[in-house]
Amino acid sequence: MKKYEELTICDNFMFAKVFSNADIAQDFLQDILKIDIEKISVVSEATLQEDPFHKSVRLDVQAREGDSGNGRSFDIELQMIDTSELPKRARYYQGMLDLDALGKGVNYDELKEQYILFLCPEDIFKAGKPVYQFQNREETAPNILLGDLCYKNFYIFSKYREVTDEVTREYMQYFATQKYESERIKRIHAFVERYRNDPVAKKAYMTLEQELNIRYKKGLEKGRAETRGEEKVAVARRMLAKGMSIAEIVELVAISEAEVLGLQKEMQ
Structure with missing residues (x-):
């Protein structure tokens, strides 16, 4: 800004x-x-x-x-x-x-x-x-x-x-x-x-700037989290394709068993 x-x-x-x-x-x-x-x-x-x-x-x-x-x-x-x-x-x-x-x-x-x-x-x-x-x-x-x-x-x-x-x-x-x-x-x-x-107007503008910066940072964090989640899903898919067990995938990828089972069902 x-x-x-x-x-x-x-x-x-x-x-x-x-x-x-x-x-x-x-x-x-x-x-x-x-x-x-x-x-x-x-x-x-x-x-x-x-x-x-x-x-x-x-x-x-x-x-x-x-x-x-x-x-x-x-x-x-x-x-x-x-x-x-x-x-x-x-x-x-x-x-x-x-x-x-x-x-x-x-x-x-x-x-x-x-x-x-x-x-x-x-x-x-x-x-x-x-x-x-x-x-x-x-x-x-x-x-x-x-x-x-x-x-x-x-x-x-x-x-x-x-x-x-x-x-x-x-x-x-x-x-x-x-x-x-x-x-x-x-x-x-x-x-x-x-x-x-006007110091009051300036303060309102600075407050708005801070709010927008917070929203921007939250958006970045959300985007990164979504990217990490997508990467985990992609890795889990490859591991399932290679025949690895659900327990191994859960342990190595740090993904829930329910998510792995869902991916397995999608791939069938």
Whole structure:
């Protein structure tokens, strides 16, 4: 992981910190989406899970408009690596956000507008556009909308020069270069500088780094243990093939009798 003092807006930890400020998130959403938004509440690094048996999702920045407004929900994701499954991830996020918004026994017509925004450095669609905006339409008559009120937008910030809207271009340029001129972007960068010098935020980052290191070491240990186990099985198979007794294999390979019997059955 990077040193804390080197973090920029393009590091997920810093991005989530900065955009956890409701004013920053709201201004960004209004500027990018060209809509008026009532006061929103923001949760950074929110985790949604339907139940313990289904995959949970961790959202970078989840925002929701108050009941006094339209009750719309927003998810802002910074995705620095093309994992080749972002469109399907957006689909899953949509479902989880709907589950989070719709309480038990509530009618479907209570679902509000939902916006899922991905900020990416590279063009994951390889079509040369700086901004991709998706909503469901009738295939043979694109003017007919499904009307599910869900919008999925992908902003390719390395292509900021090609963005026609000036305000959107300013945001995209900042993500691409960390350079800024306007007051709105200067305000975002001020939060980056503020968090770089915030000992509480730094401690949270260091704690995260320690947790990731522990997970990494556990993963290595598990992998080594699995490798050792696979090697033992391979040796036991060869010994069985040579006609050695189960007792000899158990003693020499340090493998259980039940495992040897299982291998013997597989080889018959």
